[in-house]
Amino acid sequence: KAGSLAETKNMKAYIIGGIVRDLILGSPSEDIDIVIEGDGISFAEAFANDINGTVTPHETFGTATVETENGSKLDFTTSRTEYYEKPAALPTVVRSNIKEDLFRRDFTMNAMAASLEPDSFGELIDYFNGLEDIKKKNLRVLHNLSFVEDPTRILRGIRFEARFSFRMDEETEAFLRHSAASIFALSHTRVITELKHIFQETNPAESLSRLHELGVLNKFLPGSIWSTKTSAVLSLLLKEWEQQETRPSIKEEWFFITACLYTENAETAKLLEAIAATKPQKKTARDFAVLMNDVTDDVFASEGALHEFAFHLDEDALFLVFLALLCSGEQSKARIVHAYRTKRKKLPRWVSGDDLKAAGLTPGPAFKDYLFQLEKAFLNGEITNRKEALAYIKS
Numbered sequence: 001k002a003g004s005l006a007e008t009k010n011m012k013a014y015i016i017g018g019i020v021r022d023l024i025l026g027s028p029s030e031d032i033d034i035v036i037e038g039d040g041i042s043f044a045e046a047f048a049n050d051i052n053g054t055v056t057p058h059e060t061f062g063t064a065t066v067e068t069e070n071g072s073k074l075d076f077t078t079s080r081t082e083y084y085e086k087p088a089a090l091p092t093v094v095r096s097n098i099k100e101d102l103f104r105r106d107f108t109m110n111a112m113a114a115s116l117e118p119d120s121f122g123e124l125i126d127y128f129n130g131l132e133d134i135k136k137k138n139l140r141v142l143h144n145l146s147f148v149e150d151p152t153r154i155l156r157g158i159r160f161e162a163r164f165s166f167r168m169d170e171e172t173e174a175f176l177r178h179s180a181a182s183i184f185a186l187s188h189t190r191v192i193t194e195l196k197h198i199f200q201e202t203n204p205a206e207s208l209s210r211l212h213e214l215g216v217l218n219k220f221l222p223g224s225i226w227s228t229k230t231s232a233v234l235s236l237l238l239k240e241w242e243q244q245e246t247r248p249s250i251k252e253e254w255f256f257i258t259a260c261l262y263t264e265n266a267e268t269a270k271l272l273e274a275i276a277a278t279k280p281q282k283k284t285a286r287d288f289a290v291l292m293n294d295v296t297d298d299v300f301a302s303e304g305a306l307h308e309f310a311f312h313l314d315e316d317a318l319f320l321v322f323l324a325l326l327c328s329g330e331q332s333k334a335r336i337v338h339a340y341r342t343k344r345k346k347l348p349r350w351v352s353g354d355d356l357k358a359a360g361l362t363p364g365p366a367f368k369d370y371l372f373q374l375e376k377a378f379l380n381g382e383i384t385n386r387k388e389a390l391a392y393i394k395s
């Protein structure tokens with residue numbers, strides 16, 4: 001329908017980018033991007049009107065989303081070209097034709113379009129040999145400055161490599177290695193956004209490993225450490241994560257997992273705070289620092305000893321500590337943290353203030369201390385029921 005409408009308006013309409021790639025590969029695709037040689041927003045409005053859909057224009061981006069009656073979404077844009085005033089900055093955008101629109105894209109496999117017009121429906125527009133690259137499982141940039149202009153393409157690239165079992169060709173890999181210096185100019189937010197995408201894929205460990213192999217992991221996450229051990233633990237954690245029923249309240253597992261990359265580093269907490277996006281994540285990072293940097297080994301000797309230091313720390317920080325210990329091979333400490341996390345969620349209330357009074361103790365602030373001692377005794381397995389708890393306070 002979009003194609004027929006375009007014809008009546010004397011405009012050209014194409015599906016473009018990821019959807020074309022996915023159709024060729026037979027992979028499922030979430031987004032349907034349609035590009036119009038003409039005004040994308042006014043076209044989307046007319047199209048929505050035609051099909052009884054609703055349209056949401058995004059004026060600042062020159063795009064519009066149309067939702068059909070059955071809930072599918074189509075994104076419309078005006079074909080445009082982009083140029084970069086300086087590397088790694090956001091580009092300046094101007095209107096253009098389909099060829100220029102395709103040329104601004106990241107990889108040849110994402111730089112194809114297919115016509116929607118009735119006369120040429122389905123005709124592939126492939127100026128950069130994307131189809132051939134897909135057949136060869138080749139990931140290839142369109143020009144030598146692609147990664148310099150936008151280093152997030154490196155993260156996108158290794159994500160696509162892993163997802164489709166593609167490989168960068170030699171030249172693309174050489175361009176990538178030469179562009180490493182421009183990564184530092186990327187904003188923190190852009191790196192985090194791309195990293196999150198990596199953690200949404202099935203095998204993030206493979207992608208991180210590849211970034212390391214290409215010598216750029218450290219450029220995206222300064223101070224991070226990668227080793228075969230980190231890689232193995234990360235894969236294991238991700239598998240376990242899938243099976244965990246009670247995951248920490250912060251759902252962004254990439255944040256926790258990234259912690260693994262920092263565990264051998266004294267600056268871990270600072271680095272983690274730097275990659276934290278939200279206030280609760282920052283608190284988690286600080287709480288994590290308390291346990292990782294400010295305590296001695298004997299804090300991890302028993303669950304009771306840990307309680308002394310960790311009772312006020314948040315659940316997510318404890319989970320991080322657990323991961324960090326696992327990653328650095330400190331199995332016994334990790335076991336204590338794991339047991340403590342589980343038990344502290346259901347600390348029993350066997351003894352009340354009245355019980356303490358009945359035991360002859362004077363009411364006051366010290367009561368809190370008694371109850372705290374009881375919690376520690378419970379965590380250490382010294383008391384297992386109310387009777388033992390009462391005997392404990394009497395002693």
Ligand code: ATP
Pocket residue numbers: 016017018019030031033104105106107110111150152153156
């Ligand atoms: P996914 O399946 O992960 O969503 P996608 O290719 O559809 O993959 P989008 O981020 O939705 O990814 O991007 C849509 C299209 O926009 C891409 O196929 C590509 O042509 C282009 N694109 C996206 N990001 C960039 C970028 N950083 N540089 C150049 N082109 C890009």
